[in-house]
Amino acid sequence: MPLRLSVLDQSVAGVGRGQDASIRNTVALAEHCERLGYERFWVSEHHSLPTIVGTAPEILMAAIAARTAHIRIGSAGVMLPHYSPFKVAEQFRVLDALAPGRIDLGVGRAPGSDHRTARLLNPDPRSAEQFPQQVRELHAWVSGAPMPEGHAGQGIQALPRAGTQPQLWMLGSSGYGAQLAAHFGMPYAFAHFITDGEGCAEALQLYRHMFQSGLVDKPQATVCVWALAADSEEEAWRLFASRERARVDRQTGRFGPLLPPEDAVRDYSPAEEAYRQGLRRKAMVGTGEQVMERLRALAGELELDELVVITWTWDPAAQRRSYELLAAAAGLQPR
Numbered sequence: 273m274p275l276r277l278s279v280l281d282q283s284v285a286g287v288g289r290g291q292d293a294s295i296r297n298t299v300a301l302a303e304h305c306e307r308l309g310y311e312r313f314w315v316s317e318h319h320s321l322p323t324i325v326g327t328a329p330e331i332l333m334a335a336i337a338a339r340t341a342h343i344r345i346g347s348a349g350v351m352l353p354h355y356s357p358f359k360v361a362e363q364f365r366v367l368d369a370l371a372p373g374r375i376d377l378g379v380g381r382a383p384g385s386d387h388r389t390a391r392l393l394n395p396d397p398r399s400a401e402q403f404p405q406q407v408r409e410l411h412a413w414v415s416g417a418p419m420p421e422g423h424a425g426q427g428i429q430a431l432p433r434a435g436t437q438p439q440l441w442m443l444g445s446s447g448y449g450a451q452l453a454a455h456f457g458m459p460y461a462f463a464h465f466i467t468d469g470e471g472c473a474e475a476l477q478l479y480r481h482m483f484q485s486g487l488v489d490k491p492q493a494t495v496c497v498w499a500l501a502a503d504s505e506e507e508a509w510r511l512f513a514s515r516e517r518a519r520v521d522r523q524t525g526r527f528g529p530l531l532p533p534e535d536a537v538r539d540y541s542p543a544e545e546a547y548r549q550g551l552r553r554k555a556m557v558g559t560g561e562q563v564m565e566r567l568r569a570l571a572g573e574l575e576l577d578e579l580v581v582i583t584w585t586w587d588p589a590a591q592r593r594s595y596e597l598l599a600a601a602a603g604l605q606p607r
Contacts, residue, residue, distance in 0.1 A: 309605045457486015462495045
């Protein structure tokens with residue numbers, strides 16, 4: 273079976289342009305990736321982080337739905353402890369009405385921010401502990417299943433109702449999300465790009481071993497992996513300098529918009545250099561064919577038929593070109 277490719281975009285800020293441009297670039301990228309033949313396009317949720325300015329995936333998804341016709345659109349994800357599951361169900365039912373049968377509702381437990389910001393979103397310091405119950409309620413309201421006897425939401429409906437409904441996904445970067453996805457019988461996506469692959473194989477194995485039929489009849493898994501392609505290997509590594517600098521700076525609590533490649537290079541301390549070299553060893557960077565060879569190897573190793581690719585570049589044109597090269601190397605069928 274051919275390897276299917278999808279996209280995760282985080283609306284990354286860049287030095288020299290307004291943060292609003294990053295949001296518009298995400299919408300334009302979704303249109304571009306639909307034409308290239310990608311399976312789905314996911315957007316993330318972060319708060320008060322100057323590097324990533326996508327704060328409201330449900331709104332961004334509505335804009336993308338209005339400008340696309342075929343590609344699946346999803347959240348990767350909604351950080352559910354911040355919100356009312358009922359309200360999230362309503363939002364995504366509206367999205368499904370706008371793009372019937374094309375909506376993925378990915379949920380996660382992480383704050384997507386620092387703890388101060390998380391408390392502003394939801395003052396309850398124990399909200400994350402309620403995550404499994406929130407997932408159960410969200411599923412009921414999205415699917416139209418009845419609430420159990422005595423539940424405050426019994427008889428309440430999340431509208432609008434239609435012939436299709438959003439597909440729930442569990443997102444995670446540890447064994448916890450894998451176990452929860454297996455328990456509810458949900459599709460599962462592992463954030464490979466957050467851990468640089470650490471714990472990925474173990475989480476997928478746990479998910480498959482513990483899976484019980486629920487929202488889907490059999491395990492359905494993918495991983496979100498960082499990759500960057502360019503017309504030459506040299507150019508790809510030049511572009512990678514922006515992402516590399518951001519990752520090194522993050523280790524010491526420094527966050528900011530992505531720097532142009534020529535401004536991203538600086539002298540590193542011995543500890544920073546060791547970390548940088550580790551990044552480079554694991555990075556999927558090169559020509560389209562080189563990167564696809566590594567992506568296919570990863571998919572084979574993890575027994576996956578789909579991968580979700582995330583790419584950071586300072587220049588939006590370089591990001592679009594990367595997805596073009598990967599689509600060509602993967603043999604995707606343009607729309």
